[in-house]
Amino acid sequence: xxxxxxxxxxxxxxxxxxxxxxxxxxxxxxxxxxxxxxxxxxxxxxxxxxxxxxxxxxxxxxxxxxxxxxxxxxxxxxxxxxxxxxxxxxxxxxxxxxxxxxxxxxxxxxxxxxxxxxxxxxxxxxxxxxxxxxxxxxxxxxxxxxxxxxxxxxxxxxxxxxxxxxxxxxxxxxxxxxxxxxxxxxxxxxxxxxxxxxxxxxxxxxxxxxxxxxxxxxxxxxxxxxxxxxxxxxxxxxxxxxxxxxxxxxxxxxxxxxxxxxxxxxxxxxxxxxxxxxxxxxxxxxxx
Amino acid sequence: xxxxxxxxxxxxxxxxxxxxxxxxxxxxxxxxxxxxxxxxxxxxxxxxxxxxxxxxxxxxxxxxxxxxxxxxxxxxxxxxxxxxxxxxxxxxxxxxxxxxxxxxxxxxxxxxxxxxxxxxxxxxxxxxxxxxxxxxxxxxxxxxxxxxxxxxxxxxxxxxxxxxxxxxxxxxxxxxxxxxxxxxxxxxxxxxxxxxxxxxxxxxxxxxxxxxxxxxxxxxxxxxxxxxxxxxxxxxxxxxxxxxxxxxxxxxxxxxxxxxxxxxxxxxxxxxxx
Numbered sequence: 001x002x003x004x005x006x007x008x009x010x011x012x013x014x015x016x017x018x019x020x021x022x023x024x025x026x027x028x029x030x031x032x033x034x035x036x037x038x039x040x041x042x043x044x045x046x047x048x049x050x051x052x053x054x055x056x057x058x059x060x061x062x063x064x065x066x067x068x069x070x071x072x073x074x075x076x077x078x079x080x081x082x083x084x085x086x087x088x089x090x091x092x093x094x095x096x097x098x099x100x101x102x103x104x105x106x107x108x109x110x111x112x113x114x115x116x117x118x119x120x121x122x123x124x125x126x127x128x129x130x131x132x133x134x135x136x137x138x139x140x141x142x143x144x145x146x147x148x149x150x151x152x153x154x155x156x157x158x159x160x161x162x163x164x165x166x167x168x169x170x171x172x173x174x175x176x177x178x179x180x181x182x183x184x185x186x187x188x189x190x191x192x193x194x195x196x197x198x199x200x201x202x203x204x205x206x207x208x209x210x211x212x213x214x215x216x217x218x219x220x221x222x223x224x225x226x227x228x229x230x231x232x233x234x235x236x237x238x239x240x241x242x243x244x245x246x247x248x249x250x251x252x253x254x255x256x257x258x259x260x261x262x263x264x265x266x267x268x269x270x271x272x273x274x275x276x277x278x279x280x281x282x283x284x285x286x287x288x
Numbered sequence: 289x290x291x292x293x294x295x296x297x298x299x300x301x302x303x304x305x306x307x308x309x310x311x312x313x314x315x316x317x318x319x320x321x322x323x324x325x326x327x328x329x330x331x332x333x334x335x336x337x338x339x340x341x342x343x344x345x346x347x348x349x350x351x352x353x354x355x356x357x358x359x360x361x362x363x364x365x366x367x368x369x370x371x372x373x374x375x376x377x378x379x380x381x382x383x384x385x386x387x388x389x390x391x392x393x394x395x396x397x398x399x400x401x402x403x404x405x406x407x408x409x410x411x412x413x414x415x416x417x418x419x420x421x422x423x424x425x426x427x428x429x430x431x432x433x434x435x436x437x438x439x440x441x442x443x444x445x446x447x448x449x450x451x452x453x454x455x456x457x458x459x460x461x462x463x464x465x466x467x468x469x470x471x472x473x474x475x476x477x478x479x480x481x482x483x484x485x486x487x488x489x490x491x492x493x494x495x496x497x498x499x500x501x502x503x504x505x506x507x508x509x510x511x512x513x514x515x516x517x518x519x520x521x522x523x524x525x526x527x528x529x530x531x532x533x534x535x536x537x538x539x540x541x542x543x544x545x546x547x548x549x550x551x552x553x554x555x556x557x558x559x560x561x562x
Contacts, residue, residue: 077454094457101458108451113473113550122469123459156554174459 023050024210025074025178029083032069043069045235046083051178056204056211058221060268061231061239062276067214068104070236071182074212075101087178097127100171104183106164110155116142117151120170127174141173142166144206145199161192165199172203179204181213185220194252197224201250218272222246222264223255230271232280239271239281338520347524355509360528363506366422367494370429374486378434379479382441383471392442403439407432407493411500420501428497433486440482444475477551480544487540491533506532 032044043066051057061067072078074085076095085092087099100123103109110119120141124134142148145165155163164184171179181200185193197220204211215221221228222244230239244264246255255261322340329339351360385391385399410431411424418424448471456470472479498507506529513522545552 072454075458077457095460097460099458101454103451103455105451108449109455111452111469111473112554113476114469122465123461126459126461126465154550154553156550156557170459 023086024053024055024088025051025212026086026089027070027074027083028086030070030073030080030085031082032066032073032078033081042235044073044080045237047231047236047238048083049229049238049241051210051212053177053210054208056201056213056224056226058225058228059212059214059231060216060218060221060228060272061236062233062272063216065231065233065275066236067216067231068182070231071101071180071212071214075099075180098177100174100176100179102164102167102171102179102181102184104186106160106167106184106187107155109167110163110170112154112156114154115151116147116153116155116158116166119155119166120173123170123174137173137175138169141169144172144203145169159192161188161196164188164196168196168199168203172207172209176209178210178212181211183215184213186216193220198250198252200224205248218265218268219256222261222268223250223252228264228268230268230275232275233278237280239275239279242268242271335517336519338523343520343523343527346520347527350521350524351528359504359506359509360532362422362504363494363498364532366425366497366505367429367490369422370426370494371433371487371490373426374430374433374437374490375483377430378437378482378486379441379472382438382479383445383467383475385438386442386445386475387471399435399439403435407489408496411497415501425494425497425502425505429490429493432493433490436485436489437479437482440478440485441475444478445471447478448474477548480548484537484540484544487536488533491529491536495529 027050028048030044030047031042034041034043047070049057059067059070069078073080074092076085076092076099079093087096090096111122114122117138120138121134124137129137139148142151145168147162147165147169150158150162155166158166168184184200185196188196200211200213201224203209213221213224215224225244228242228244230242231237232239242264246258246260246264326340329337330341332339385395407428411428414424414427414431418427452470452474456466461470494505495507495510498505499511502508506525510522510525510529513519513525
């Protein structure tokens with residue numbers, strides 16, 4: 001906590017290309033080793049990156065590269081072995097107040113005994129938001145995800161895509177500073193997925209929330225993000241921090257058919273292929 | 289216009305048929321058994337197997353002229369008290385044990401030991417400590433009914449979904465909300481299973497505790513009738529016990545179907561491959 005956090009704060013990763021003046025989320029030297037008995041598995045070796053306020057950053061990496069572990073460390077659900085994650089300069093030691101998480105397993109992250117409305121409202125009750133304000137937030141959030149008329153349904157009465165919308169509404173109504181999304185659309189069908197991607201973009205633009213979006217889908221990462229952080233295979237390090245210089249107004253059809261989209265996609269794809277092949281950035285390779 | 293009426297009528301009559309089918313399924317076997325009993329004992333002259341007609345004739349006089357208040361009511365009060373106490377204790381201890389792996393490791397062998405002891409064996413011991421009053425009978429009921437509730441609660445709390453737990457942590461649920469909305473509701477399917485098993489055990493123990501040392505109650509009355517060779521009255525008591533059991537289990541089902549509607553729905557959609 002003694003290190004300077006503002007202005008001149010430069011992280012060791014030269015790949016951090018955006019303005020580090022206001023890192024909403026700062027991950028530095030994060031390492032996670034799972035130990036059970038005598039065996040220990042190093043899931044994450046050394047991750048350093050930061051996400052500025054209001055940014056939408058995608059994390060992409062080969063499967064099994066510890067993306068979920070990383071997200072659990074950042075959200076305070078898991079203790080990291082070394083290094084730290086900091087939200088607005090405050091070290092994360094348990095789930096911090098200004099953070100919401102959307103999990104991949106939508107069916108398991110909603111309370112099946114509560115209605116859609118109650119699911120979205122309960123975290124606000126726990127946050128001690130006054131009743132009238134709660135009502136407004138829940139109504140707005142459910143309307144924003146297109147579920148204005150499913151208030152009294154139970155989650156299991158909805159389709160997968162709609163359940164994930166409820167989870168997103170719950171996160172949005174919570175008014176977090178940082179929204180973490182852990183492969184949220186991995187289990188929904190392709191068409192629903194495109195809709196939900198656009199929903200995330202539009203919510204992000206409207207609310208100005210900082211989003212860290214974990215995915216294994218390269219197209220999705222390039223389409224959604226302002227930056228795409230490419231991770232190596234496990235033990236994980238940052239391979240590259242790619243700036244996505246596509247226009248801010250994105251559209252499933254036009255954006256995805258831009259030549260630049262194809263270039264970026266190809267570039268990230270190549271890096272992932274290298275990562276799968278065990279390529280690691282210079283300097284990290286030797287200390288294995 | 290006419291066609292819609294026709295459709296409505298047809299569906300109405302088919303609904304009626306479906307309903308009648310269901311009623312026949314549910315009531316069919318009991319009716320057959322009653323008729324069989326009636327016919328088999330109709331001309332019985334055996335002292336120990338009086339005709340069903342005789343049993344039913346004494347039923348009203350035996351139970352509805354005073355014994356409802358002096359015997360049936362005390363029995364039901366003991367049953368209610370013992371069952372309620374078993375529920376509260378079982379769920380409380382079950383939540384505590386289910387939430388802590390350390391506690392579980394410490395108490396599990398002991399729990400298994402106590403569970404294996406048949407509760408009627410405890411009656412003489414409990415008489416030593418708790419006398420022969422209502423307290424002893426309630427304790428006997430608790431000592432038997434608590435186990436299925438406790439062990440099922442432990443299992444239910446343990447099996448609460450990890451993602452749901454993470455969700456509750458992420459949104460910083462406070463203690464109370466975590467207990468009410470995550471732990472208790474999450475474990476409720478298993479708690480209900482345990483409570484259902486416990487209900488029948490509680491009824492059995494209610495009767496047994498009254499057979500040992502009592503001055504009133506259903507179990508006491510049945511034993512009294514048997515000892516005074518009032519055989520038709522004794523049989524009427526057994527029938528009454530059965531009827532009380534059926535009524536309580538129906539009541540249980542009503543409560544369950546209201547509280548666990550979400551669970552049935554969830555189960556249904558999962559099996560239907562949503």
